[in-house]
Amino acid sequence: MIDLRSDTVTHPTPAMREAMARAEVGDDVYREDPTVNHLEAMAAELLGKESALFVPSGTMGNLIGVLGHCQRGDEVIMGHLGHTFLFEGGGVSALGGVFVHTLPNQPDGTLRLDDILAAIRPPDVHHPITRLVVLENTHNRCGGVPLSVAYTRQVGDAIHARGLALHLDGARIFNAAVALGVTAKALAEPADTVTFCLSKGLCAPVGSVLCGSREFIERARRIRKQLGGGMRQAGILAAAGIVALETMIDRLAEDHRRARMLAEGLVRLPGISLPMGMPATNMVFISLDESLPIDAPAFAARLANYGVRVGVVGVRQFRLVTHYWIGDAEVAQTLEAFRAVLSALG
Numbered sequence: 001m002i003d004l005r006s007d008t009v010t011h012p013t014p015a016m017r018e019a020m021a022r023a024e025v026g027d028d029v030y031r032e033d034p035t036v037n038h039l040e041a042m043a044a045e046l047l048g049k050e051s052a053l054f055v056p057s058g059t060m061g062n063l064i065g066v067l068g069h070c071q072r073g074d075e076v077i078m079g080h081l082g083h084t085f086l087f088e089g090g091g092v093s094a095l096g097g098v099f100v101h102t103l104p105n106q107p108d109g110t111l112r113l114d115d116i117l118a119a120i121r122p123p124d125v126h127h128p129i130t131r132l133v134v135l136e137n138t139h140n141r142c143g144g145v146p147l148s149v150a151y152t153r154q155v156g157d158a159i160h161a162r163g164l165a166l167h168l169d170g171a172r173i174f175n176a177a178v179a180l181g182v183t184a185k186a187l188a189e190p191a192d193t194v195t196f197c198l199s200k201g202l203c204a205p206v207g208s209v210l211c212g213s214r215e216f217i218e219r220a221r222r223i224r225k226q227l228g229g230g231m232r233q234a235g236i237l238a239a240a241g242i243v244a245l246e247t248m249i250d251r252l253a254e255d256h257r258r259a260r261m262l263a264e265g266l267v268r269l270p271g272i273s274l275p276m277g278m279p280a281t282n283m284v285f286i287s288l289d290e291s292l293p294i295d296a297p298a299f300a301a302r303l304a305n306y307g308v309r310v311g312v313v314g315v316r317q318f319r320l321v322t323h324y325w326i327g328d329a330e331v332a333q334t335l336e337a338f339r340a341v342l343s344a345l346g
């Protein structure tokens with residue numbers, strides 16, 4: 001099977017499995033797991049923050065990020081197409097009592113600065129207290145687009161001047177860094193806290209890291225325990241994360257190159273278009289023309305007969321995500337499968 005549904009489907013590499021088997025471990029709730037401690041130190045250094053916390057998922061990283069900044073009844077500003085708004089089970093409200101104020105994501109994944117400033121509530125007993133803004137980089141539902149350092153800094157400066165904090169959902173921040181030719185540290189610099197995933201394009205089996213100030217991460221450690229995310233000999237998992245950070249970042253450029261190859265091949269096929277344009281990172285969003293007598297779920301079922309799995313994200317839309325296990329041959333086979341399904345439609 002050629003699985004393009006997401007980069008979360010990536011299995012650990014042989015080097016990761018070996019590192020996992022050899023990992024030195026201890027009880028991480030006692031802070032005695034040397035491998036977790038090493039991963040957290042590496043992550044803090046890479047993201048330019050004082051401290052870091054290994055968490056089971058990106059969802060938990062974002063949840064702890066929001067709960068660490070906000071009290072019950074406080075308000076967080078985020079995009080209406082953001083992962084935290086769409087795909088995290090409403091956790092910030094369900095578990096934190098945090099009030100969500102969504103703003104329209106622009107096609108480039110940003111929130112307009114004017115919209116953000118207008119959304120910040122003046123002090124008044126009628127209003128919730130606006131505490132936090134969440135940005136996402138790369139922006140998943142806007143096509144995997146990277147947000148620039150300049151934009152992130154502009155938002156950071158403007159909201160810090162008004163006493164708000166910035167949390168960056170950097171699930172794929174290394175894709176953004178590689179695509180823009182900047183460091184993840186530069187992208188994260190304007191943010192008070194940042195979460196990134198080890199378990200996506202970086203191929204580790206499990207885990208994300210939340211980075212921030214020493215004081216914030218101390219608070220985050222307590223919240224992680226409250227949520228049941230305190231793990232014990234987690235060094236087994238962290239070992240794969242260390243291999244991910246050491247060896248899997250620079251190669252993300254190959255995923256981006258293959259996403260472009262895929263997009264260029266697909267857009268040449270009759271009835272297929274790229275609603276979000278050419279991919280900047282590892283995600284290709286495609287639309288099926290209304291003239292085709294088939295919808296996305298049925299089309300995906302036929303592709304599966306050719307050994308290709310794609311993500312259905314709308315009645316006539318797919319998302320295809322390239323990753324470590326998708327080579328040039330898999331891109332060619334995928335294009336062949338699309339051609340076969342289209343020609344069978346007559």
Ligand SMILES: *Cc1c(COP(=O)(O)O)cnc(C)c1O
Pocket residue numbers: 008056057058059060062083084136138140169171172197199208
């Ligand atoms: C995948 C993802 C997350 C977190 O996902 P988990 O599956 O919980 O690790 C958060 N934000 C974005 C933008 C993502 O794509």
